[in-house]
Amino acid sequence: MFVYPGDMLEGGRKPYGKLRLMYEAQAIAFIAEQAGGRASDGIGDILDIVPHHLHQKVPCFVGNRALVELAERYVQEYDAAWLGAYQPYRVRQPETHFA
Secondary structure: OEOOEOOOOOHOOOOOOOOEEHHHHHHHHHHHHOOOOEEEEOOOHHHHOOOOOOEEEEEEEEHHHHHHHHHHHHHHHHOOHHHHHHHHHHHHOOOOOOO
């Protein structure tokens, strides 16, 4: 299993992780799911996330479906501080740049 979680150290400045959603995380997630695995941001499927920014970053848990689901359960049960910091970022509305 590959894990690159969000970071609550240094005052919780990076709860959203470091992998870019559209360039890295969703590409890895697609490959993993085609191979029978799963990819999650700790809350849900990475492929279900609607990007709100071109360079949006996400935490990443990729691997065997059972292990990723176990990681999600651990996050839900033991990491309420991270969930509180990351959830608003995850569901933010897409930015629009119309003139």
